[in-house]
Amino acid sequence: MQFIDQARIAVKAGRGGDGIVAFRREKYVPAGGPSGGDGGRGGDVLLVADANLQTLLDFKYKRLFAAVEGRRGGPNRCTGASGDHRVIKVPCGTEVRDARTTILLGDLTAPGDELLVALGGRGGLGNAHYLSNRNRAPEKCTEGKEGEEWLLQLELKLLAEVGIIGLPNAGKSTLISVLSAARPKIADYPFTTLVPNLGVVRRPSGDGTVFADIPGLIAGAAQGAGLGHDFLRHIERTRLLIHLIDASAEDVLADLQVVQQELTAYGHGLDQRPRLVVLNKIELLDSAALESALDIVRQQVKSQGEQPVLAISAAASKNLPELLAAVWQQLGIA
Ligand SMILES: Nc1nc2c(ncn2[C@@H]2O[C@H](COP(=O)(O)OP(=O)(O)OP(=O)(O)O)[C@@H](O)[C@H]2O)c(=O)[nH]1
Ligand SMILES: [Mg+2]
Numbered sequence: 001m002q003f004i005d006q007a008r009i010a011v012k013a014g015r016g017g018d019g020i021v022a023f024r025r026e027k028y029v030p031a032g033g034p035s036g037g038d039g040g041r042g043g044d045v046l047l048v049a050d051a052n053l054q055t056l057l058d059f060k061y062k063r064l065f066a067a068v069e070g071r072r073g074g075p076n077r078c079t080g081a082s083g084d085h086r087v088i089k090v091p092c093g094t095e096v097r098d099a100r101t102t103i104l105l106g107d108l109t110a111p112g113d114e115l116l117v118a119l120g121g122r123g124g125l126g127n128a129h130y131l132s133n134r135n136r137a138p139e140k141c142t143e144g145k146e147g148e149e150w151l152l153q154l155e156l157k158l159l160a161e162v163g164i165i166g167l168p169n170a171g172k173s174t175l176i177s178v179l180s181a182a183r184p185k186i187a188d189y190p191f192t193t194l195v196p197n198l199g200v201v202r203r204p205s206g207d208g209t210v211f212a213d214i215p216g217l218i219a220g221a222a223q224g225a226g227l228g229h230d231f232l233r234h235i236e237r238t239r240l241l242i243h244l245i246d247a248s249a250e251d252v253l254a255d256l257q258v259v260q261q262e263l264t265a266y267g268h269g270l271d272q273r274p275r276l277v278v279l280n281k282i283e284l285l286d287s288a289a290l291e292s293a294l295d296i297v298r299q300q301v302k303s304q305g306e307q308p309v310l311a312i313s314a315a316a317s318k319n320l321p322e323l324l325a326a327v328w329q330q331l332g333i334a
Contacts, residue, residue: 007059014042014083016144017070019124037073039123043083049108053091099151121145160212163235166244168216222265247279
């Protein structure tokens with residue numbers, strides 16, 4: 001499935017129906033008076049968050065969404081039918097902005113969240129409204145008002161509680177694949193992951209917590225190197241980051257710092273987010289090499305006042321229960 005996380009759409013609410021001019025014509029009712037009905041209201045355009053959608057892909061092909069017009073008024077003071085509303089489904093985690101000013105209009109996070117984005121036009125008035133003592137047979141009516149029209153910018157920010165970050169090839173996708181039912185592509189070359197993967201990890205209580213695996217970060221990502229920091233937006237809403245480091249790398253300290261710098265460069269408070277630093281691929285190291293790698297990383301992490309450093313092997317399923325226990329503890333989940 002293609003993953004699209006940004007889209008622009010145009011929305012147009014329905015025009016209000018026109019009011020009409022009509023007169024009562026009935027046997028035995030001379031000079032029956034004005035009876036033109038009002039036009040119906042135009043339909044609104046609404047966005048609704050739907051838990052079954054994962055991307056903004058639909059908006060790649062369809063970009064214009066219009067609600068139905070209100071109907072004209074009828075004789076005998078009949079008001080025209082209102083236009084149907086247009087309901088657009090978006091994935092949970094969609095931010096909606098006015099495309100021209102980029103002002104935030106709303107953020108649809110929970111399933112069923114609704115946002116009115118274009119108000120339908122009011123119906124016009126029929127001539128029955130203009131009856132007065134001066135004018136017993138008004139010929140006046142008004143037109144319906146145009147519906148609102150807006151250009152919107154949609155941006156999807158995935159709703160994961162835990163984000164897995166690290167350099168390319170650190171084993172992020174492998175980790176999410178062993179912790180959850182997610183089956184992302186895994187390979188021994190950098191940038192295997194091109195779009196974020198979500199996986200649901202079962203807590204001790206049986207509920208699920210969503211983990212996100214995002215494409216690898218490299219030095220300069222904030223300036224657009226590699227896949228850029230574009231995908232960091234998907235971990236903006238996480239409560240905890242798992243920073244995965246390949247323990248068999250030549251310079252684990254450099255690996256640690258590169259990602260740290262990219263988080264800082266990205267901003268949005270990501271470098272302040274609670275973080276578990278985790279060495280991966282430890283089955284490749286003998287115990288002396290592992291101790292020395294752990295020491296190096298611990299020292300650096302301690303100076304930042306973070307949590308204990310963990311050591312795992314995603315591929316060989318080593319210390320995964322310990323990792324999860326640390327995650328639940330950080331999230332305050334028993
Ligand atoms: N020996 C060993 N290899 C591992 C371990 N975890 C992952 N790998 C291997 O490391 C390589 C990269 O794994 P991925 O999970 O694709 O890494 P990634 O961090 O998702 O990489 P990108 O998507 O490119 O950023 C693959 O060949 C994995 O099989 C591990 O614990 N031990
Ligand atoms: Mg990957």
